[in-house]
Amino acid sequence: MSEIKNNGNRRYSEEAPVKPEKKKRNFLPAIITILTIIIIAGVVVAFYPEIIFGDKDSQGNDNNQTSTTAETTEENTEESLPDGSLHVVPEAAGSVYVAGDTGFGAYYFSESAADVYVEMIDKAQKKLDGIADVYDILVPTSVGIMLDDESQEAMGISNQGDAIDYIYSGISETNSNVKTVDVFSTLKNHNSEYIYFRTDHHWTALGAYYAYVQYCNAKGIEPTPLEDYETIEFTDFVGSFYYESDKVEALAENPDTLTAYIPKTTNDMMYVNENLEEIQWNIIMDVTGWDNSSYYSCFAAGDEIYAQIDNPNVDNGESCVVIKESYGNAFIPFLADHYEHIYIVDYRYFYDYPQYENSVYKLVTENNVNDVIFINNSDAMTNTSASELMSDMFN
Numbered sequence: 001m002s003e004i005k006n007n008g009n010r011r012y013s014e015e016a017p018v019k020p021e022k023k024k025r026n027f028l029p030a031i032i033t034i035l036t037i038i039i040i041a042g043v044v045v046a047f048y049p050e051i052i053f054g055d056k057d058s059q060g061n062d063n064n065q066t067s068t069t070a071e072t073t074e075e076n077t078e079e080s081l082p083d084g085s086l087h088v089v090p091e092a093a094g095s096v097y098v099a100g101d102t103g104f105g106a107y108y109f110s111e112s113a114a115d116v117y118v119e120m121i122d123k124a125q126k127k128l129d130g131i132a133d134v135y136d137i138l139v140p141t142s143v144g145i146m147l148d149d150e151s152q153e154a155m156g157i158s159n160q161g162d163a164i165d166y167i168y169s170g171i172s173e174t175n176s177n178v179k180t181v182d183v184f185s186t187l188k189n190h191n192s193e194y195i196y197f198r199t200d201h202h203w204t205a206l207g208a209y210y211a212y213v214q215y216c217n218a219k220g221i222e223p224t225p226l227e228d229y230e231t232i233e234f235t236d237f238v239g240s241f242y243y244e245s246d247k248v249e250a251l252a253e254n255p256d257t258l259t260a261y262i263p264k265t266t267n268d269m270m271y272v273n274e275n276l277e278e279i280q281w282n283i284i285m286d287v288t289g290w291d292n293s294s295y296y297s298c299f300a301a302g303d304e305i306y307a308q309i310d311n312p313n314v315d316n317g318e319s320c321v322v323i324k325e326s327y328g329n330a331f332i333p334f335l336a337d338h339y340e341h342i343y344i345v346d347y348r349y350f351y352d353y354p355q356y357e358n359s360v361y362k363l364v365t366e367n368n369v370n371d372v373i374f375i376n377n378s379d380a381m382t383n384t385s386a387s388e389l390m391s392d393m394f395n
Contacts, residue, residue: 084192085148089155094246097143097155101254102198103241104143108382109158111166116384118170120391121374124360125178127394128372132321132364135218136171137181137211137375138164139203139327142196144378145187160184160378167381181218183211197256200239202296205260208330211375216338219371224337229261234287237295258295260284263336265314269300271307271344272353283309283333299329300344306353307344314340320371321363323347323390327377335373343367347390360393 090097090104097104125134143152144160152159161184168180187195187207195207209226216223237256245251262284269283279301287298301307303326319341322328325348335342343363351358356366364372380386 081189082192084146086146087148087151089151090147093248094244096241096244098241098245098248098251101250102146103201103245103248103251104147105141105201105241105379106155106157107141107143107160107163107378109160109163109166110382113382113384113387114163114167115170116387116391117167117381118174120387120394121171121178122175123391124372124374124394125175127361128364129177132369132372133179134177135179135181135215135371135373136168137183137215137331137373138167138381139211139375139377140164140184140187141201141377141379142203144184145191146196161188163378163381179218181211181214183214186210186214197237197239197241197258198254199237199242199251199256200296201241202239203327203330204258205299205330205333208327209261209334211331212334215373221338224264224334226261228264232260232262232284232286232298234258234260234292234295234298236292238292239296240293243293255292258298260298261333263333265337266309266311267336269307269309271301271304273304274352276305276353281307283336296326296329300332302326302329303346303349304344305346305349306355309336309339309342309344311336311340311342314338316340318371319343319367319369320373321345321360321369322373322375323360323393324375325377325380325386328375331375341367341369343369345393347386347393350393351389358393359395 086099086102088099090099090102093103097106121134121136128134140160143155143157147155149159164182164184168182171178171180187203187210190207190210193206194204195210196203206226213223235255235257237258238252239256242248242251267283269281270278271281273279281301283300285298285301287295290297296302300309309332314337316339318339320335320339321343322332322335323345324332325346328344328346332342332344345360345363350356356363360372363369374390376386
């Protein structure tokens with residue numbers, strides 16, 4: 001037999017195939033067989049219709065239907081949307097990359113840093129076991145969602161989907177009690193929408209909303225429909241990518257619009273400033289008139305030592321701690337309608353707040369907290385320092 005070779009998607013033989021000689025055929029036996037099958041099938045349909053059409057009840061409902069459809073629906077709850085991936089390789093500009101009017105930050109996976117993160121999450125859950133549920137939300141940055149895989153490979157950066165899978169697999173193998181929330185696939189599915197800023201390294205509130213929906217699914221609560229929120233917009237937002245790109249003109253000439261969604265039940269909160277003073281604030285603050293590079297600070301008081309939302313219009317006994325960096329700021333407002341109390345911990349500064357002595361365990365136990373939510377962007381997992389700071393809060 002000649003060797004079979006693979007040529008792209010084709011398979012072919014080195015020797016030309018030889019056509020066999022045609023023989024005369026007698027079709028009479030085949031015709032008789034076909035007629036016999038048709039007659040038997042007619043008898044079955046006439047006397048035993050349930051064999052062909054299934055067992056139906058008096059309403060005409062199919063009682064033989066399996067659960068496959070229901071299972072498929074549960075697994076594919078989100079409609080597949082148009083792919084908005086950009087097919088372009090950004091060029092280096094300053095410390096970031098720029099393609100047209102859009103900036104990107106490079107992402108490089110570190111297995112050792114990822115392992116330290118997994119250990120930290122495991123430590124936190126075991127410290128809180130039987131006291132509070134622990135959720136982990138890893139948010140990809142824009143380069144992993146908005147650029148196609150080929151462009152990312154050409155940049156020489158790591159695949160964030162693979163990185164998050166590695167971390168979540170590690171968490172699952174180490175501690176199945178941690179509730180991981182996959183937002184990568186959701187954001188990828190919505191990448192034709194305005195879910196990341198072009199001139200700034202953060203996600204938009206719309207991107208954070210899609211993550212909030214996934215969190216609600218994991219917790220088993222109903223998310224608020226997006227159209228139910230009142231909104232406020234801030235135009236001409238020019239963020240970090242512009243300054244880190246050494247002020248590429250295309251970014252300044254095409255600024256972002258920041259849309260914020262105001263919680264339905266309260267817009268009041270408190271934060272603690274660097275002087276340890278308690279400041280009354282708004283969950284969504286009107287930052288009109290602020291420097292246009294600071295508009296992202298409209299979300300949940302920005303990056304402070306500690307903050308707290310007490311909602312007098314929610315009476316369900318639920319409270320949570322959110323452990324975050326700045327990506328969490330746009331996510332927190334969506335939680336406000338679901339909890340009586342939200343305790344906000346920025347792990348980069350919490351050690352400066354003396355009341356809880358850098359102990360999330362103390363914060364949780366003193367306030368009867370139900371849920372502890374870690375929300376971090378994937379860049380925070382590229383070195384061990386972030387995980388070590390969070391780990392220290394569970395000693």
